[in-house]
Amino acid sequence: MALRAARDAAIWGGVALAVFVPLIGLQAVQDIRGELRLDTRWPLLVVLVAMVVGGSLVNSLLIAPWRERRGRRVPHENAALARAAAAFGRWFPPFAVGFVIVFPFLALWLTGMQGSVKWIDNFGIQILIYVMLGFGLNIVVGLAGLLDLGYVAFYAVGAYAYALLAKEFGFSFFTLLPLAGILAAFWGIILGFPVLRLRGDYLAIVTLAFGEIIRLVLINWVPVTNGYAGISGIPRPTFFGIPFNASDEGFAAVFGLEFSPIYRGIFLYYIILALALLTAFVTVRLRRLPIGRAWEALREDEIACRSLGIDTTTTKLTAFAIGAMFGGFAGSFFAARQGFISPESFTFMESATIVAIVVLGGMGSQIGVAVAAVAMIGGTELLRELDVLKEVFGREFDPTQYRMLLFGFAMVLIMIWKPRGLISSRAPSVFLKERKAVAGSLVKEGHG
Amino acid sequence: MAVAPPLLRVEHLTMRFGGLVAVGDLGFTARRGEITALIGPNGAGKTTVFNCITGFYKPTEGRIAVVHGEAGLWDELEALTRRGDRHLTLANGGLFLLERMPDHLVSRQAKVARTFQNIRLFSGMTVLENLLVAQHAPLMLASGFSLLGVLGVASYRRAERAAIDKAKHWLALTGLLDRADEPAGALPYGAQRRLEIARAMCTDPVLLCLDEPAAGLNPRESAALNELILTIRDRHATSVLLIEHDMSVVMEISDHVVVLDYGVKIADGTPEEVRNDQKVIAAYLGVADDEVEAVEAEVGL
Numbered sequence: 001m002a003l004r005a006a007r008d009a010a011i012w013g014g015v016a017l018a019v020f021v022p023l024i025g026l027q028a029v030q031d032i033r034g035e036l037r038l039d040t041r042w043p044l045l046v047v048l049v050a051m052v053v054g055g056s057l058v059n060s061l062l063i064a065p066w067r068e069r070r071g072r073r074v075p076h077e078n079a080a081l082a083r084a085a086a087a088f089g090r091w092f093p094p095f096a097v098g099f100v101i102v103f104p105f106l107a108l109w110l111t112g113m114q115g116s117v118k119w120i121d122n123f124g125i126q127i128l129i130y131v132m133l134g135f136g137l138n139i140v141v142g143l144a145g146l147l148d149l150g151y152v153a154f155y156a157v158g159a160y161a162y163a164l165l166a167k168e169f170g171f172s173f174f175t176l177l178p179l180a181g182i183l184a185a186f187w188g189i190i191l192g193f194p195v196l197r198l199r200g201d202y203l204a205i206v207t208l209a210f211g212e213i214i215r216l217v218l219i220n221w222v223p224v225t226n227g228y229a230g231i232s233g234i235p236r237p238t239f240f241g242i243p244f245n246a247s248d249e250g251f252a253a254v255f256g257l258e259f260s261p262i263y264r265g266i267f268l269y270y271i272i273l274a275l276a277l278l279t280a281f282v283t284v285r286l287r288r289l290p291i292g293r294a295w296e297a298l299r300e301d302e303i304a305c306r307s308l309g310i311d312t313t314t315t316k317l318t319a320f321a322i323g324a325m326f327g328g329f330a331g332s333f334f335a336a337r338q339g340f341i342s343p344e345s346f347t348f349m350e351s352a353t354i355v356a357i358v359v360l361g362g363m364g365s366q367i368g369v370a371v372a373a374v375a376m377i378g379g380t381e382l383l384r385e386l387d388v389l390k391e392v393f394g395r396e397f398d399p400t401q402y403r404m405l406l407f408g409f410a411m412v413l414i415m416i417w418k419p420r421g422l423i424s425s426r427a428p429s430v431f432l433k434e435r436k437a438v439a440g441s442l443v444k445e446g447h448g
Numbered sequence: 449m450a451v452a453p454p455l456l457r458v459e460h461l462t463m464r465f466g467g468l469v470a471v472g473d474l475g476f477t478a479r480r481g482e483i484t485a486l487i488g489p490n491g492a493g494k495t496t497v498f499n500c501i502t503g504f505y506k507p508t509e510g511r512i513a514v515v516h517g518e519a520g521l522w523d524e525l526e527a528l529t530r531r532g533d534r535h536l537t538l539a540n541g542g543l544f545l546l547e548r549m550p551d552h553l554v555s556r557q558a559k560v561a562r563t564f565q566n567i568r569l570f571s572g573m574t575v576l577e578n579l580l581v582a583q584h585a586p587l588m589l590a591s592g593f594s595l596l597g598v599l600g601v602a603s604y605r606r607a608e609r610a611a612i613d614k615a616k617h618w619l620a621l622t623g624l625l626d627r628a629d630e631p632a633g634a635l636p637y638g639a640q641r642r643l644e645i646a647r648a649m650c651t652d653p654v655l656l657c658l659d660e661p662a663a664g665l666n667p668r669e670s671a672a673l674n675e676l677i678l679t680i681r682d683r684h685a686t687s688v689l690l691i692e693h694d695m696s697v698v699m700e701i702s703d704h705v706v707v708l709d710y711g712v713k714i715a716d717g718t719p720e721e722v723r724n725d726q727k728v729i730a731a732y733l734g735v736a737d738d739e740v741e742a743v744e745a746e747v748g749l
Contacts, residue, residue, distance in 0.1 A: 047656050118533055160485055265499075266553070270742040282598060285597070285598045286594065286598065287602070288588075289585075289591050289594050289597040289598070289604075290580075290581075290584050290588045290591055290594075291588065291593075291597075292593070293573075293577060293581050293584070294581065294584055295583040296570070296572075296577075297573065299569045299572075300568055300569075300571060300572055300573060301568045301569070301572035302562070303504075303564075303568060303572075304568040304569070305506065305552075305581070306504070306551040306552045306555075307504075307551065307553055307555055307562050307564070307568075307582060307584045307648075308552075308561075308562070308581060308583075308648075308651055309552050309553075309555035309556030309584060309585050309651055310552055310581070310584050311552050311638065312552070318594075336610055346671065376702060426573075428573065428574045428576075428577055428629065429577060430574075430576055430577060430580060430608075430612070431574065431628075431629045432576055432612070432616070432625075432628040432629055433628070433629060434629050435629070436574075436629050436630065437572065438572055438573070438631040439631070439634075442572045442631045442633040442634060443571075443572030444571065445729045
């Protein structure tokens with residue numbers, strides 16, 4: 001076995017050497033006279049190749065035998081583990097909701113007025129926007145099984161609907177919120193019609209194109225959207241008519257507090273939290289209604305649905321419309337929070353992030369999506385902060401530059417570890433005697 | 449015994465796929481309260497006929513009509529066909545032209561349910577959920593098209609309880625009550641076949657179309673299936689149209705057998721009549737009519 005391990009390590013080392021010599025070993029630098037010079041970085045090359053060889057040895061001598069032993073072992077302690085998992089599953093959601101409710105005050109208490117802005121705004125609000133988008137897309141992708149790669153279009157519709165209507169007509173945030181949702185739902189139906197007959201990859205491509213169309217319209221319809229320059233000075237939400245500013249009528253003055261931007265942050269945090277909880281609540285309810293079961297049945301087998309009298313056209317359209325509506329809510333909140341929007345905020349990258357959240361979380365699972373949003377968005381934000389990495393990789397290492405790379409690695413690892421997402425099992429919507437989770441391997445992924 | 453009134457009437461049904469005539473000028477009648485079997489060698493066009501009846505295919509030509517309630521409604525057939533409507537619904541019943549209806553309305557309005565040759569269950573949903581999906585239309589109405597349901601009104605909860613009771617009734621009949629909370633995809637093959645029948649019955653059909661329900665079942669399961677189909681016919685005011693290769697099922701329970709070969713009807717009658725029909729034997733043996741006796745002697749029949 002040791003011989004085999006050594007051989008594997010040698011092969012891996014050879015491959016790594018071949019790849020890393022041009023990539024790492026040689027470096028083109030410009031010297032003072034502006035001439036290109038070839039520098040060598042042999043020590044770094046040696047370290048990296050040694051890491052690969054060492055990793056291969058560790059894998060074949062330690063990890064592989066351990067995995068084999070574990071695979072052979074009869075799962076005898078599974079009952080206790082399953083009970084623990086069930087208890088965790090029951091207690092985690094209420095605990096998580098409780099935590100997010102007290103989170104702003106916790107942040108205030110721990111980091112003070114100045115420090116908490118970052119935690120509430122950059123982390124709290126940002127993550128909750130994506131949680132909400134994830135919940136919304138989860139209806140389309142996770143429940144109905146229709147892969148929508150252009151979800152950001154509805155986010156954009158919601159954002160521009162709020163920005164334009166608020167600036168032109170001066171409607172308040174809470175009047176425009178439902179309106180933006182309805183407009184986004186309308187566009188969801190518009191998208192739904194042409195894609196009703198499409199399945200799988202074709203559906204994904206058309207939805208992707210739809211997202212790009214919306215973005216290009218936003219860029220090119222300059223008289224209305226102001227093109228690339230975007231829309232600035234979008235009215236901010238007020239606390240029942242009291243604005244959050246430093247004036248005498250401002251929130252701080254009215255309540256006799258010292259002015260600080262943190263109050264607006266906390267207020268916005270609770271708005272988006274309420275919206276996200278509303279989305280979760282409605283989705284949970286819908287799953288137990290015939291419409292939700294029809295969505296899931298559609299994901300499992302469309303032909304069987306039709307044989308049971310389910311109109312697949314309206315079922316798909318409602319999935320698109322309701323998913324889009326939540327995207328629209330999130331969009332109008334985004335516009336109100338930023339005060340400035342431009343087409344740059346609604347690129348394909350956003351759609352991809354939201355799809356990744358849904359897939360990573362486990363399609364159809366609310367908790368999974370929420371956890372995945374925290375990991376994805378919080379994780380990328382957190383990587384900005386990690387000075388620890390500087391100690392590991394040296395002074396010049398800037399974690400913010402590598403965060404997408406590190407993040408990509410993390411995603412690959414998670415998908416290898418849990419191919420069907422963090423929560424792969426499906427909770428049945430109704431039961432006779434006992435609620436048994438359905439194993440992920442039985443649940444279909446839909447044809448989208 | 450008086451002859452039961454017709455429930456389903458298929459006339460001049462033709463289905464062409466390009467140059468291939470899958471079904472040619474087929475006509476037959478399925479009577480109320482009877483089990484009608486559609487048999488024939490592989491590729492005879494049986495499943496195509498099913499797909500035409502249940503709206504999955506639009507037939508190239510022909511008329512497929514179903515009557516609910518009053519048999520006198522058959523007199524309206526010509527008038528309805530000329531008028532160009534899909535159906536005629538009166539207080540005492542209804543007349544439906546299936547070839548004009550999309551598949552989901554064939555199930556929802558004309559009350560014709562079906563199962564599939566290759567089982568199509570919602571494998572990631574539990575057995576009970578499968579049966580609730582089948583009751584989509586009435587539950588949708590009770591939930592106020594989801595609007596009232598989201599608010600959690602009591603009337604929807606009552607409707608859901610009633611739906612679960614109906615599901616329990618069918619689970620008990622198919623022997624699946626103990627497995628109600630298991631995923632459908634985890635059931636053994638025979639149980640999946642029974643579940644598919646239970647699911648179709650939850651749509652309250654007047655006509656149940658079974659596409660090879662006994663395929664892949666062992667003799668004991670096959671016998672239990674016969675019992676189930678007879679129960680459906682006798683106790684639930686549902687007539688059955690059956691495609692089957694298993695002759696023990698066909699001959700034992702059918703009241704009426706229609707034989708297809710190459711998309712054309714070659715025999716139509718009681719099981720005894722069909723069993724002794726020269727054309728049928730020839731089709732099943734795959735030889736010309738006049739060679740039947742020679743081949744029978746050869747194989748020792």
